Amino acid sequence: MTSASASGADVDLVIGPLLRYVSADEATIWVETNGPCTVKVTLDDGPESSxxxxxxxGHHFAIVMIEGLEGGKIYPYxxxxDGTECWPVDDGFPHSVIRPPSRDDRLRVTFGSCRRTAPFDEANLKELGADALAALGERMKITDATTWPDLLLFVGDQVYADNxxxxxIDKLRQLHPEDDPIGEEVHDFEEYTWLYAESWSTPEIRWVLSTLPSCMILDDHDLRDDWNSSWDWRNEIVHEPWWRDRVLGAFGSYWIYQHLGNLSAEELAADEKYLEVIAAPDEETRNRLVDDFAWRADDDPSSSRWxxxxDFGRNRLIVIDSRCSRDLDPDRRKMVDEVEWAWLVDKATQDVDHLLVGTTLPYLLLPxxxxxxxxxxxxxxxxxGKLYAKLGERLRLALDLEHWAAFRNSFDDLTGLIADRAASDSPPSSVLVLSGDIHCSYTAEATLPAVEDSVTRVHQLVMSPIRNTLQRSVQLANRFFRTRGAHAVLGFLARRSGVEDPAITWGVNQGLWFTNGLMTVEIDGRSSRVVVETACVEDGLQRLVEVGTYVLSDGSAPSEAGNDAGRTELAS
Structure with a gap:
């Protein structure tokens, strides 16, 4: 990809532009540059803003807020x-555009998680497979904009700080001494910035992110594997000598590179920390402000909200931080603390046609x-007893047993919240939980016995990974955990340990898939469906191949709706 610096400009883009927030009348564009400057965005036949x-x-950022857009128009930008045009570039991709929505009743959200970064050469394509996000870009390049997603939702592990x-790794080895306890992992803010530059700078990815609005939420690998898995894990790791630099780098970079773009211009204008940082008189002050914020965000989760x-017309997307807002105290153990839960309840009880809930960790796992x-x-x-308690903690970390089911109080709370929405006077047509994390993809339909006559359809949709290795052991384990035998034996053990049956039942409708891919939720009025696509390499290009399209809700009562394929029960 060519750059402005090639034409002699003194300042250039390091990352971006990233189109982040788009509504019917406004948008935000995020950039990182290699020096201080004024960033101006000019829309063809539209407004300009700077x-x-x-x-x-030592890194320079800007968020350009654009107002006065007209819904339904397509704006090349x-x-x-500092007055020198640096985007678009001549890289074989179309002009980047902003597309404010024109209708309140239609929405297309493409989502996935777990994207490792590596070149698109033969060796890496063989090891990691095709990059589903790059494959989406290749398809968008040759298709009409009316077929594109309205939003990209990345549900965790956008970068891999620990892998x-x-x-x-070669770059880190040159900097870290051989006896460095952090090993071949990123260490601080500077090294986190390298991860983002590597992940978002290939031509395919750069163009997609410049053209499709995006939402993001962090999971453990954005920070470090097993982050906040348990009380014992945290009590041990906080004593590591590298811990403070890792926390400052992880949360400081996440706030800048991912979180700020999730917010609207109005929310940014009301964000006290953002306003304080951009108004600070010098970089030294900003460094201190961001570092202090990052440390407190980890030490006191209630001090920040990720x-x-x-809102998209009559549809609402709520993205839950299910990693950093946890309460790990064994006496209170919650996936999200009380402050975060109160916020979630408030946002989930609005009158909408479809409620989409993004959470990195699946709510409804294989049984x-x-x-x-x-x-x-x-x-x-x-x-x-104590012996099993020690064994249980080891198993928790070894097997990554940290999803909603491992925080049963929160699982029951979320089930109750969904049931309340389904039983309300204005129930949504669907509640769709969008997740990733587990390197296995599927759809699962749920039933709430307490509100069986509700029109609300409840589905768990899991898409993982976008690009990552798919170990044979993971495939075999997931197929086993789907069987009736596994459910019977492990369900018996759970009940023997005092775990009650949940107030919700579910079964896998479609899947399991063990291939890089993306899912797209398509909403039209009170109806919704999901398109499942996997990534492959054909004729030297990365492609998306449709696996199937499945009805989620059609706006009618449950007895009248459902998948043509029917409900898939547990395997034998």
Missing amino acids: ADTWSVH RVEL PSAEM SYYR GIHDLEGWNEATSEGAW
């Missing part, structure tokens, strides 16, 4: 740095895994 960069730890690419919501996590939580907290 913003000055602000710096943190250009980016200038970087081979190229990044969850957010977006056997759900039972295993319930048993593990109970025994880890002493249900079978």
